[in-house]
Amino acid sequence: MADQIRVLIVDDIPETRDHLTKLLGFESDIEVVGAASSGQQALQLASELMPEVVLMDINMPDMDGIQATERLSAEVPDAAVVMMSVQGEADYLRRSMLAGAREFLVKPFSSDELTASIRQVYAREQEKASRRTVAPVMAPAGGGAVPIATGGGDHDGTVVAVFSPKGGVGRTTIAVNMAIAAATELGKSVTLMDGSFQFGDVGVLLNLNPKNKSIADLVPELEAGEVESLDTFVINHSAGIRVLLAPPTPEMAELITPTAVKRVIEALRLQNDLVIVDCTSSFNETTLAILDAADTVLTILSLEITSIKNMRLFLEVADQLGYEHGKVKLVLNRADSSLGIRVTDVENSIGRKVDHTIVSDGRSVVYALNRGVPFFLSNREAEVSQDVLRLAETVAGERVAAGSASDDAKKATQKKSLFSFR
Ligand SMILES: Nc1ncnc2c1ncn2[C@@H]1O[C@H](COP(=O)(O)OP(=O)(O)OP(=O)(O)O)[C@@H](O)[C@H]1O
Numbered sequence: 001m002a003d004q005i006r007v008l009i010v011d012d013i014p015e016t017r018d019h020l021t022k023l024l025g026f027e028s029d030i031e032v033v034g035a036a037s038s039g040q041q042a043l044q045l046a047s048e049l050m051p052e053v054v055l056m057d058i059n060m061p062d063m064d065g066i067q068a069t070e071r072l073s074a075e076v077p078d079a080a081v082v083m084m085s086v087q088g089e090a091d092y093l094r095r096s097m098l099a100g101a102r103e104f105l106v107k108p109f110s111s112d113e114l115t116a117s118i119r120q121v122y123a124r125e126q127e128k129a130s131r132r133t134v135a136p137v138m139a140p141a142g143g144g145a146v147p148i149a150t151g152g153g154d155h156d157g158t159v160v161a162v163f164s165p166k167g168g169v170g171r172t173t174i175a176v177n178m179a180i181a182a183a184t185e186l187g188k189s190v191t192l193m194d195g196s197f198q199f200g201d202v203g204v205l206l207n208l209n210p211k212n213k214s215i216a217d218l219v220p221e222l223e224a225g226e227v228e229s230l231d232t233f234v235i236n237h238s239a240g241i242r243v244l245l246a247p248p249t250p251e252m253a254e255l256i257t258p259t260a261v262k263r264v265i266e267a268l269r270l271q272n273d274l275v276i277v278d279c280t281s282s283f284n285e286t287t288l289a290i291l292d293a294a295d296t297v298l299t300i301l302s303l304e305i306t307s308i309k310n311m312r313l314f315l316e317v318a319d320q321l322g323y324e325h326g327k328v329k330l331v332l333n334r335a336d337s338s339l340g341i342r343v344t345d346v347e348n349s350i351g352r353k354v355d356h357t358i359v360s361d362g363r364s365v366v367y368a369l370n371r372g373v374p375f376f377l378s379n380r381e382a383e384v385s386q387d388v389l390r391l392a393e394t395v396a397g398e399r400v401a402a403g404s405a406s407d408d409a410k411k412a413t414q415k416k417s418l419f420s421f422r
Pocket residue numbers: 164166167168169170171172173174196281333334358359360361362363365366369384
């Protein structure tokens with residue numbers, strides 16, 4: 001059958017290989033084309049059999065699953081890897097994804113989970129391939145999902161994902177302040193979406209009540225097809241931006257599927273000049289959906305060895321994902337807080353230039369944080385604010401003429417005085 005998904009199984013334990021082969025044998029749309037007992041054999045079989053999906057065990061004696069995945073990504077790039085790991089190895093997730101794996105299954109998994117992962121990965125790869133060959137320069141099509149009613153949105157806004165493969169490097173700080181800079185200084189209509197669905201803290205930085213509506217309220221209604229407008233779910237913040245919060249509790253993050261995220265982003269795009277998404281550092285399917293949907297991915301790094309190493313790996317992943325050149329921009333945060341590493345060292349290590357730098361200014365940043373007032377408002381003249389404004393200009397384009405500045409932004413400029421503090 002031409003449309004069967006060709007799967008290669010890689011596991012050093014014969015019983016596991018047999019078990020998986022039998023399980024998948026029940027699925028009419030999946031064909032197991034081979035089984036390898038080692039990473040080495042996997043590479044050989046993959047190049048002969050050209051599977052579309054490779055089920056890869058992470059723990060194998062000669063070459064582990066991560067190494068094998070790294071080599072597969074380079075040698076047989078069309079084979080998408082689903083990594084299998086036992087519980088307690090969750091920290092392998094990110095390494096696997098960075099090695100090029102598309103999914104991560106924790107053993108023991110049910111046959112439903114297994115087949116759903118295979119189908120999902122396959123579908124994603126197909127979609128990516130068609131986007132690459134058919135319309136490489138067009139805006140993302142939104143995965144064929146039916147767009148939700150947007151209350152007459154007629155924008156074709158720019159979507160910017162603020163991402164980093166390492167936590168704590170300043171993503172939220174930059175996302176929040178850049179959003180405000182674009183609204184108040186450039187006159188753009190801006191929505192900031194907290195894409196850190198489990199532990200989002202955009203609301204904290206903006207001093208918002210956690211009882212406000214969030215994306216967790218939006219998604220079920222969206223799925224039921226009942227959403228007329230996003231306005232009920234998006235908060236108008238006095239700083240001149242709109243905010244779509246993360247769910248109030250980590251468990252609720254599970255509601256937010258990659259498909260739902262894409263639809264939300266496309267709907268926001270229609271209503272704004274600029275949509276900024278503060279992403280989490282875990283490299284999961286939802287984060288990938290955001291990165292895919294974005295026009296620009298600002299990847300934030302700091303002058304730390306681990307941040308630099310993860311960045312190098314991420315750039316390789318971005319390449320494999322087929323992101324066009326220029327989509328991923330490097331932003332070095334706290335660029336002057338030299339810890340023995342210089343910017344040129346970073347550039348040499350990752351093999352490309354840093355696109356933007358933002359100075360370290362603990363005083364302004366922490367002062368603002370403790371008061372729930374973004375530093376762009378409380379200390380507009382500070383160098384760190386100027387750096388953020390320059391970044392906003394690069395991603396959001398030129399200043400809107402004074403007469404046409406959005407109402408929100410105008411109001412915000414007037415309301416700045418509300419934020420004055422002792
Ligand atoms: N340019 C800067 N100068 C000084 N301090 C900064 C700067 N940028 C960020 N910080 C500080 O670094 C810390 C981490 O920032 P932030 O929470 O924005 O990072 P993050 O990448 O969003 O982290 P998380 O992984 O928790 O989401 C915060 O205490 C913040 O105040």
